[in-house]
Amino acid sequence: MAGIGSYLKKHTEALVKDVGIEPACELTGKSKATLGRYYSDSEEHSDRFMPVDAVAQLEAAASYPHVTSALAELHGSTLDQTSTPKNSDGGINSDVIALSQRFAMLMGEYQQSIEDGVITNNEAKRLLRETVELQKVLIDMKLHLEDEA
Template identity: 80%
Template structure:
């Protein structure tokens, strides 16, 4: 088995154990044995990997996107994990996104203006700017997803 295969299997196991074996079976529609094969390091299961729809279902229920982050790491990509959990689904769509986008941009500009006031951006100010930039990026991602939803229906 290649090194990346072993790495993915370890993260697949972590994902299943994070969710719990019984709930993982229910979410994926797979048996315990099948899920076990997806993370087994035995040679006979070396070419078996969890289907992406099953990974997505489990990562939705998990405390952390184990497999997605492993794939990103293998490609040298850094992910920004958004820990926010909304109380309700956002039904506002693109219009709500445009409002959120303008509000987030205003907050970023206010933070920037305050940070640059003395001519120097300190480490703490840079961290606050980065946090606002990441929040703005998340609004853009939400907007992209809403636009894709609207064009597919």
């Protein structure tokens, strides 16, 4: 369970940071400290998770459903977004270009992170951010392909 909890906390942090801490406080009615506890990896907060209503409020304002996607992945499923994602503005050709650019950015981050043989916590967070951005492009691409099929 510790691995699942850690995974959910990382995606909760990504969600809060996607929306912004101040707007997240306003949307949920929670303090910065409370939101921070939801994604803290401290032992004293290991059993504390964001309530599902707060997740729904934040994901409505976010660019990507971070926590819902993480839950789906833990179940072995993927999300099929029925509406066009916010970052989608072109067709399949622009998706292929965006995909190669995002992948290059991910590889650049990885190369920089692995230079000393150790991936630090901050480096892992940057890699996770790039991975999420790459995932968004893949979802856009999937939706465009489905539209063309």
